[in-house]
Amino acid sequence: xxxxxxALARGLTRARLSRRSILQMSGLTAAGLALxxxxxRGQGAxxxxxxxxxxxxxxxxxxxxxxxxxxxxxxxxxxQQFTERTGIEVAYDEAxxxxxxxxxxxxxxxxxxxxxxxxxxxxxxxxxxxxxxxxGFLAPLDHDQLPNFAEHxxxxxxxxxxxxxxxxxxxxxxxxxxxxYNPDYVDREITSIADLWDPKFKGKVGMMGDxxxxxxxxxxxxxVNPADSGPDDWEKALxxxxxxxxxxxxxxxxxxxxxxxxxxxxxxxxxxxxGDIYQQNAxxxxxxxxxVPEEGATIWTDCMxxxxxxxxxxxxxxxxxxxxxxxxxxxxxEYITYIPPVPEAREILKDKAGEASGEEKKExxxxxxxxxxxxxxxxxxxxxxxxxxxxxNEDSFTPMFLSVTQS
Numbered sequence: 001x002x003x004x005x006x007a008l009a010r011g012l013t014r015a016r017l018s019r020r021s022i023l024q025m026s027g028l029t030a031a032g033l034a035l036x037x038x039x040x041r042g043q044g045a046x047x048x049x050x051x052x053x054x055x056x057x058x059x060x061x062x063x064x065x066x067x068x069x070x071x072x073x074x075x076x077x078x079x080q081q082f083t084e085r086t087g088i089e090v091a092y093d094e095a096x097x098x099x100x101x102x103x104x105x106x107x108x109x110x111x112x113x114x115x116x117x118x119x120x121x122x123x124x125x126x127x128x129x130x131x132x133x134x135x136g137f138l139a140p141l142d143h144d145q146l147p148n149f150a151e152h153x154x155x156x157x158x159x160x161x162x163x164x165x166x167x168x169x170x171x172x173x174x175x176x177x178x179x180x181y182n183p184d185y186v187d188r189e190i191t192s193i194a195d196l197w198d199p200k201f202k203g204k205v206g207m208m209g210d211x212x213x214x215x216x217x218x219x220x221x222x223x224v225n226p227a228d229s230g231p232d233d234w235e236k237a238l239x240x241x242x243x244x245x246x247x248x249x250x251x252x253x254x255x256x257x258x259x260x261x262x263x264x265x266x267x268x269x270x271x272x273x274x275g276d277i278y279q280q281n282a283x284x285x286x287x288x289x290x291x292v293p294e295e296g297a298t299i300w301t302d303c304m305x306x307x308x309x310x311x312x313x314x315x316x317x318x319x320x321x322x323x324x325x326x327x328x329x330x331x332x333x334e335y336i337t338y339i340p341p342v343p344e345a346r347e348i349l350k351d352k353a354g355e356a357s358g359e360e361k362k363e364x365x366x367x368x369x370x371x372x373x374x375x376x377x378x379x380x381x382x383x384x385x386x387x388x389x390x391x392x393n394e395d396s397f398t399p400m401f402l403s404v405t406q407s
Contacts, residue, residue, distance in 0.1 A: 048136035063315035066095040066118040073335045103128040110137040115309045120316035125162040125301050138168040139306040145317050148324035157341040161227040161385045169303035171341040177298035179291045180272035193221045193293045206270030209253040211401035212386045220295040226387045241404045253405035274372040275338045292379040299383040346374045
């Protein structure tokens with residue numbers, strides 16, 4: 001792929017925007033999403049894998065890793081360290097551009113029991129991950145071989161609603177969907193999801209077009225935990241979102257382009273991703289504010305997993321565990337600038353900042369002190385995963401919330 005400006009390459013602002021604009025990049029409509037769900041039913045593995053999957057597996061000294069663009073520096077520093085430590089060679093490919101298209105690419109091969117060409121891959125928690133689990137396409141992880149994960153992963157990442165007990169996945173990195181606002185135009189502190197419904201800001205509010213994102217905010221506004229929600233809760237959240245839209249409060253439902261309108265004042269506040277706001281402020285010198293609202297916010301996670309047809313699953317498992325060593329996790333965090341699943345990474349980067357000087361020290365201090373990269377305990381307590389969807393209830397959920405953003 002063509003490389004981008006080096007200043008931008010330190011982080012993921014543009015990459016995250018393009019990757020998370022699922023509907024725009026894939027061209028799927030509400031009907032298309034429903035057909036995608038229906039189309040995979042009955043096309044799973046003949047038998048869901050269990051712990052016996054690992055009985056005859058051994059390290060082969062090589063593995064193939066499919067990840068998102070800009071999720072590791074161009075020198076592949078952490079992979080070089082892994083190879084030096086273990087002798088295992090890693091073929092790294094920035095092959096995952098977007099969740100829907102990636103699922104569409106690998107699903108036919110997995111359904112036939114064929115290799116997808118990779119032993120380790122990273123996708124976001126959500127509909128596609130749920131499908132992969134339901135269809136028996138992921139290897140159950142052998143946690144006896146993941147001691148670093150057990151010792152160093154934050155508690156929030158150890159038993160998620162989308163993968164209880166980390167049966168199939170461990171996090172690679174995470175981000176928060178909260179509220180960003182421009183203090184040049186907003187004359188008060190924004191603290192609540194309800195602020196996005198305030199008629200005072202008519203025509204100056206941005207919302208996200210992704211159905212999972214806006215559903216969570218509608219549910220949280222109503223005091224409902226997304227993980228515990230059902231169809232009745234979704235209907236009430238939908239009514240709130242329709243009310244906000246019909247009153248003209250929302251200027252636009254954004255996919256990948258809310259940062260510039262927020263910066264120049266076309267919108268004064270918007271649903272936003274934490275990493276985007278951190279990067280915009282760090283690179284452009286802006287002073288956009290990011291808030292985890294009092295009702296709560298969404299934490300999304302890009303997860304590592306092993307396809308059941310992997311040819312080198314033991315090697316993949318060893319790399320997964322290696323990336324949970326605090327020093328290694330700190331190195332990834334310095335480049336990615338999203339939330340690491342290893343809290344100890346902060347202290348390592350803090351020590352590094354103490355030994356640095358000049359611009360490097362300034363950047364590291366900003367990284368270490370940013371709640372967008374290292375959320376406070378109070379913020380963590382307010383974070384929720386997406387609504388857990390299955391291939392059965394997605395058929396009703398997705399068109400319901402797309403009816404708000406695409407009307």
